[in-house]
Amino acid sequence: MQTITLLGATGSIGESTLDIIGRHPDKYAVFALTGNQQIEKLAAQCLRHNAEYAVVNDALSASKLESLLANLKAPTRVLYGVDALCQVASAESVDTVMAAIVGAAGLVPTLAAVKAGKKILLANKESLVMAGGLFMDAVKASGSLLLPIDSEHNAIFQCLPANYQGADAAGVSKLLLSASGGPFRGWSVEQMLSVQPEQACAHPNWSMGRKISVDSASLMNKGLELIEACWLFDVAPSQIEVVVHPQSVIHSLVQYTDGSVLAQLGNPDMRTPIAHALAWPDRILSGVENLNLFEIARLDFEQPDLASFPCLQLAFDAAAAAGDAPAILNAANEIAVQAFLDRRIGFTQIAQVVDNSLQGLDFSEPDSLDAVQESDQKARQHSMAYITQIES
Ligand code: NAD
Ligand code: MG
8 A cells, every 4th residue: 555645636636646546545545635725625635535634835724624624524634834745745654745736835845755765756847947956866865766747757757768877878869858839839929929828728638737838838848847857867958859749649759879769658648647657667547548549640740949939948048057047947937927827917928037037147056955945036036026027
């Protein structure tokens, strides 16, 4: 029996994870579920999965959740705050932590799970983007098993040898990172000027939370994934190529020096990578339908359009600059995406906000979690001030 803490249970990844756990009650038990705003959903999840603990952000949400749980006669104990997230992520009886909080808020609890040596299922790519060096050092020091949930990274993981010790030793020449291109693939900057949040959140292939949906539409998601891949697989940005593949059937590929290219295919449903990582090295049923190649019939590939989607170029630049540039990129992007969702700025201004932070702030080499958080805060303040200046 694997005992699991699910950070971000109420989100899209959280729900898909609980769907799989619910299919295998003989294999997985829930220790703790955490959520931010959807308190009723969290209460129902706690009841259904018999959670020992639930964690929310503040005292008010905690008392609301407690009364809902009392009405449902669920025995779940309620805690709140960042320390409580860290506590349930590192508790002795927990084997596995699904890190599925969105954004920088996921960093501290995920790192707590890493330091406690847990098996980490990593969906929260932002934590690697912000603090990849510290994160990977902590993984090595604690002996944590780190398994990628992001579909592209999970695909690459599946295409690499089990004893992977770096690209050279494995004979890997390139990682080919798939990108759907998002809802605005083929659009010009002019066409994207008046795009609304509802359009940006309507992804053609994947159903996801709002922040990652906007990131997918701007291609910043691919940029964050590029940085994530560098840390996970110990490669340089130049060893990664982004391939736009609109059908989202090939989730990524690995090119070897002998000319072989291995790919992982499947229907675009996050339950496949989640089931893969939960059961690894075994395989379990995920509820995902078999791929029907006859129905798919064709697979297309294109170069990414960096001129229309400058966020991807900004991420390549931040990856090359290293230091805290990726943390600055990530923080400015979080602020810009929220401002776009709040209709304060236009879609194409997201890249402008991120660029302004990268241009306006000096880079440093953060050597501690405090230093990373300082860079994050600095970029948040800088981009908020810039948004106030440009908002229409
Ligand atoms: P979501 O918005 O649907 O869910 C986010 C979860 O985080 C919710 O449970 C929410 O309550 C919690 N949360 C939000 N802010 C918080 C805060 N300040 N403190 C504590 N908890 C907070 O997002 P999602 O689509 O499930 O994505 C989660 C993560 O997984 C993101 O990092 C995303 O990039 C990554 N990811 C998602 C997908 C996908 O298909 N949805 C695919 C690959 C990677
Ligand atoms: Mg992805």
